[in-house]
Amino acid sequence: xxxxxxxxxxxxxxxxxxxxxxxxxxxxxxxxxxxxxxxxxxxxxxxxxxxxxxxxxxxxxxxxxxxxxxxxxxxxxxxxxxxxxxxxxxxxxxxxxxxxxxxxxxxxxxxxxxxxxxxxxxxxxxxxxxxxxxxxxxxxxxxxxxxxxxxxxxxxxxxxxxxxxxxxxxxxxxxxxxxxxxxxxxxxxxxxxxxxxxxxxxxxxxxxxxxxxxxxxxxxxxxxxxxxxxxxxxxxxxxxxxxxxxxxxxxxxxxxxxxxxxxxxxxxxxxxxxxxxxxxxxxxxxxxxxxxxxxxxxxxxxxxxxxxxxxxxxxxxxxxxxxxxxxxxxxxxxxxxxxxxxxxxxxxxxxxxxx
Amino acid sequence: xxxxxxxxxxxxxxxxxxxxxxxxxxxxxxxxxxxxxxxxxxxxxxxxxxxxxxxxxxxxxxxxxxxxxxxxxxxxxxxxxxxxxxxxxxxxxxxxxxxxxxxxxxxxxxxxxxxxxxxxxxxxxxxx
Numbered sequence: 001x002x003x004x005x006x007x008x009x010x011x012x013x014x015x016x017x018x019x020x021x022x023x024x025x026x027x028x029x030x031x032x033x034x035x036x037x038x039x040x041x042x043x044x045x046x047x048x049x050x051x052x053x054x055x056x057x058x059x060x061x062x063x064x065x066x067x068x069x070x071x072x073x074x075x076x077x078x079x080x081x082x083x084x085x086x087x088x089x090x091x092x093x094x095x096x097x098x099x100x101x102x103x104x105x106x107x108x109x110x111x112x113x114x115x116x117x118x119x120x121x122x123x124x125x126x127x128x129x130x131x132x133x134x135x136x137x138x139x140x141x142x143x144x145x146x147x148x149x150x151x152x153x154x155x156x157x158x159x160x161x162x163x164x165x166x167x168x169x170x171x172x173x174x175x176x177x178x179x180x181x182x183x184x185x186x187x188x189x190x191x192x193x194x195x196x197x198x199x200x201x202x203x204x205x206x207x208x209x210x211x212x213x214x215x216x217x218x219x220x221x222x223x224x225x226x227x228x229x230x231x232x233x234x235x236x237x238x239x240x241x242x243x244x245x246x247x248x249x250x251x252x253x254x255x256x257x258x259x260x261x262x263x264x265x266x267x268x269x270x271x272x273x274x275x276x277x278x279x280x281x282x283x284x285x286x287x288x289x290x291x292x293x294x295x296x297x298x299x300x301x302x303x304x305x306x307x308x309x310x311x312x313x314x315x316x317x318x319x320x321x322x323x324x325x326x327x328x329x330x331x332x333x334x335x336x337x338x339x340x341x342x343x344x345x346x347x348x349x350x351x352x353x354x355x
Numbered sequence: 356x357x358x359x360x361x362x363x364x365x366x367x368x369x370x371x372x373x374x375x376x377x378x379x380x381x382x383x384x385x386x387x388x389x390x391x392x393x394x395x396x397x398x399x400x401x402x403x404x405x406x407x408x409x410x411x412x413x414x415x416x417x418x419x420x421x422x423x424x425x426x427x428x429x430x431x432x433x434x435x436x437x438x439x440x441x442x443x444x445x446x447x448x449x450x451x452x453x454x455x456x457x458x459x460x461x462x463x464x465x466x467x468x469x470x471x472x473x474x475x476x477x478x479x480x481x482x483x
Contacts, residue, residue, distance in 0.1 A: 032419050033394045218393065218420055287397050287417040308396040308419045
């Protein structure tokens with residue numbers, strides 16, 4: 001099984017380790033719920049070094065990303081920013097979701113760990129015609145520092161570039177080979193730092209000493225669920241297109257001359273009939289789990305992600321449902337029919353959707 | 356190392372049974388089990404008056420991470436359930452052997468106790 005450079009640090013902290021896509025990762029250190037609240041109320045640190053980092057060199061990188069990425073790389077190609085979007089196949093199926101960072105005239109990409117080999121092969125195949133070199137950075141680790149106090153904690157570290165303070169949401173900057181970005185997967189303010197593996201233990205240790213709480217994959221999942229962020233392989237797979245996966249907003253066709261992989265397939269989809277990912281809140285006692293069946297007045301659906309929300313103190317989920325849902329529906333849990341409300345997937349700080 | 360009281364008998368699936376002085380049986384889950392599950396957020400208990408069979412699924416416990424079936428160590432009639440768990444399921448995490456009990460039953464066959472694991476044997480399972 002793969003181990004991140006922080007593996008020993010997790011074990012020393014008493015973390016429960018689990019197999020996550022062939023990586024031995026911490027699921028929690030103490031109480032998942034306490035870890036969750038630490039991120040919502042203060043600052044938590046996550047080792048996400050299992051994710052894949054790619055750099056690119058030479059050739060026409062902008063044209064390369066214009067072709068393989070469904071969002072338009074030109075949005076960030078002249079500024080120091082990150083962009084989120086999907087990698088599609090010719091049929092419009094989602095190969096992965098990822099973030100591309102651009103700063104100091106360099107592109108760096110972070111994608112999921114389970115899709116690493118697929119993505120490397122896909123990038124290398126399509127890089128040829130643009131003369132682009134694909135460089136897998138398995139010598140890099142990633143720390144996420146998330147929460148309302150996250151930025152201040154990072155800035156307390158003396159050897160960190162004070163320029164980090166000026167980064168806006170989705171802003172990013174290189175410091176040598178290190179990348180700082182104001183991005184995350186929790187719905188909170190914070191940073192993600194991509195750092196050479198030999199430096200990551202020192203940074204982790206410094207952040208722990210500053211009072212950041214170590215956060216496992218368990219709380220990472222409840223945090224991203226409350227923020228309405230999809231988990232690849234769970235809420236969407238290669239068998240889903242972006243419109244039925246809440247990713248329509250990442251499909252950029254504003255440049256009519258841009259031909260990206262999957263575009264023709266997407267144009268043939270009738271979005272008025274596609275299923276949608278919607279947020280659900282269980283109104284009765286119990287816990288929503290993936291696979292539970294849903295019905296509403298005009299159709300049906302299935303729970304994709306379901307868990308307990310420590311912030312809302314009730315069970316929430318993401319579900320893919322037929323269109324025509326109104327405020328309420330039903331979910332089947334162990335042969336019992338229970339009540340759900342349909343809401344925006346962004347559970348935090350937003351009201352119900354009316355239709 | 357998790358705590359294992361000496362007066363209990365166990366299933367390998369981490370449920371415990373305690374024989375009370377009046378001959379009834381109290382049932383719960385072990386300290387090791389609550390630690391594996393993590394923060395418990397929901398419990399579904401059997402009905403009072405229901406007859407349960409040994410080693411059949413009788414209750415459900417859900418942590419943030421997952422749902423697990425709870426098996427009854429013994430057969431018998433459920434005479435009481437721990438209603439505090441409905442609103443405070445986290446008691447199971449903080450007091451798995453005392454306040455966090457699940458249900459009590461009148462056993463139909465005390466001989467079934469012989470099928471259960473001693474604290475020592477259960478401890479060996481937890482270390483595997």
